[in-house]
Amino acid sequence: MEDVPVVVGAGLAGLMTALQLAPQRVIVLAKTPLGEGAASAWSQGGIAAALSDDDSPExxxxxxxxxxxxxxxxxxxARITSAGPGAVAMLQRLGVPFDLDVRGRPALGLEAAHSRRRIAHVTGDGTGAAIMRAVIAAVRATPSIIVLEGFEARRLLVDDGRIAGVLAVGPAGARLLPARRIVLATGGLGGLFAQTTNPLGSIGQGIALAARAGAVLADMEFVQFHPTALDVAHDPMPLVSEAVRGEGAVLIDETGTRFMQGQGRAELEPRDVVSRAVAKHRANGHRVFLDTRPSLGVDFGKRFPTIAAHCRAGDIDPATMPIPVAPAAHFHMGGIAVDLDGRTTVEGLWACGETAATGLHGANRLASNSLLEAAVMASRVARSVATTAARSTPSPRPVALPPTPDASAIRRLVGETLGIVRDGNGLLKAIDRLEPLAFSSDPTADPALVALFIARAALQREESRGGHWRSDFPQRSARWARHQMQRLDPSRTSVVSTWSTDHDSLSPAHAHA
Structure with missing residues (x-):
């Protein structure tokens, strides 16, 4: 039987991997119809790349x-930023209509912690949607890509330590797909939290699949919370892009006080700093708003039409009213440990996009580096998959079908205990509640397992760094300038083992150190 690679996930990382594999045949499993359910399409700010004369990949x-x-x-x-200009050019060739300046070059925005304007965008805040439209059109036009829409991966099959296939559920029921080469590109895990900007289906399913197949995970404790999600009782919460602050919007409270003024770069501090400041101000009894009136005024709707539409749906007019905002789970810096070519510790398994931990983001992601990472790593993963010798695929074995993953029962717990500010008691409570669920046959099992990895890593990291903040260990510690690597014990039924490495790289070559 022909060994056809399978890509699990149909966001930017998954579809770009499939495109880069052409003309080799590849199967893409898309849980929802193309263009729906992928966080890539929700990305507002843009894609970061050194495109201006005063900038450089360095x-x-x-x-x-x-x-x-x-x-x-x-x-x-260095590798990913150096590939940034090429990634933008590749997307332009696919038909992505980036906003252009008077010289016909991409118009560049500024976002927090960037020292230069380097955010290429489309219609101000519609970048992700525009990129996905172009990529989906290219996928539809590529005969070698077989897209199975409505198919959700439930388990990876492993034979003698090597990937052997995937058990998926589609419109006609369960289906076993033999495969010796599988790419996980399933996105993030924000849907585990009670407040999130992610699609609610983003519950870390790729991480659960990889972990139950024996893969090593890295830096699971580092979750980024976006400081400015629209606070109008929507679930998920619409994002108010960081680019709005890049254009001069400021954070105020109900009294009109700009509470971050005088703190470093104020509203343009890194996301973890701004999120904690907003959370602290709200905990002290204040409401928090993003005021765009002095900087953008009546031009807000023209500059940020997507956000303006979300505001109108919540009866907010940004031209005349400040926008109510609150922090929400937004991006996961950790994930499945991979090397520079996206290979995991399980032979025949790759990971790409937010579900992978490449080492690019460390403890905190720089704004708009996520689309960049997905596009660049998709090319590297595709090249690695294509140059890996095909093997004969095994005959499918009967496998018990797990239930449809459902995170609804744990979202409140995860939000309360694994949120912006954590402490030992809360983490122990989370572990106590999550552990029995993670190894049950309940629909909550896979989401609970992913949350359990986060909780255990967060409990062990007795410091505050990046997206991980412990109120009982509020200082950064030189002793903890290292990665945490995790996996299930050999039985993969009850125990999570955790260890650390002092290596700079998250390469699986170091995963057993």
Whole structure:
């Protein structure tokens, strides 16, 4: 039987991997119809790349490393930022209509912690949607890509330590797909939290699939909370892009006080700093608003039409009213440990996009580096998959079908205990509640397992760094300038083992150190 690679996930990372594999045949499993359910399409700010005359990939890498708070991999940052201009050019060739300046070059925005304007965007805040439209059109036009829409991966099959296939559920029921080469590109895990900007289906399913197949995970404790989600009782919460603050919007409270003024770069501090400041101000009894009136005024709707539409749906007029905002789970810096080509510790398994931990983001992601990472790593993963010798695929074995994953029962617990500010008692409570669920046959099992990895890593990291903040260990510790690697014990039924490495790289070559 022909060994056809399978890509699990149909966001930017998954579809770009499939495109880069052409003309080799590839199967893409899309849980929802193409264009729906993928966080890539929700990305507002844009894609970061050194495109201006006063910028360089080196400066971009330096900014990336500074925000990563001591845990970024300099080699990974250099490789990915150097590929940034090429990634933007590739997307333009696919038909992405980036906004252009008077010279016909991409118009560049500024976002927090960037030292230069380097955010390429489409219609101000519609970048992700525009990129996905172009990529989906290219996928539809590529005969070698077989898209199975409505198919959700439930388990990876492993034979003698190697990937052997995937058990999926589609419109006609369960289906076993034999495969020796599988790419996980399933997105993030924000849907585990009670307040999130992610699609509610983003519950870390790729991480659960990889972990139950024996893969090593890295830096699971580092979750980024976006400081400005629209606070109008929507679930998920619409994002108010960081680009709005880049254009001069400021954070105020109900009294009109600009409470971040005088703190470093104020509203343009890294996301973890701004999120904690907003959370603290709200905890002290204040409401928090993003005031765009002095900087953008009546031009807000023209500059940010997507956000303006979300505001109108919540009876907010940004031209005349401040926008109510609150922090929400937004991006996961950790994930499945991979090397520079996206290979995991399980032979025949790759991971790409937010579900992977490449080392680019470290403890905290630089704004708009996520689309960049997805596009660049998709090319590297595709090249690695294509050059890996095909093997004969095994005959499918009967496998018990797990239930449809459902995180609804744990979202409140996760939000309360694994949120912006954590402490030992809360983390122990989370572990106590999550552990029996994670190893049950309940629909909550896979989401609970992912949350359990986060909780255990957060409990062990007795410091505050990047997206991980412990109120009982509020200082950064030099002793903890290292990665945490995790996996299930050999039985994969009850125990999570955790260990640390002092290596700079998250490469699986170091995963058994």
């Amino acid at each position: 400066l971009h890498a330096n900014d990336t490393m500074a925000v990563a708070d001591g845990l970024g991999d300099p080699m990974v940052a």
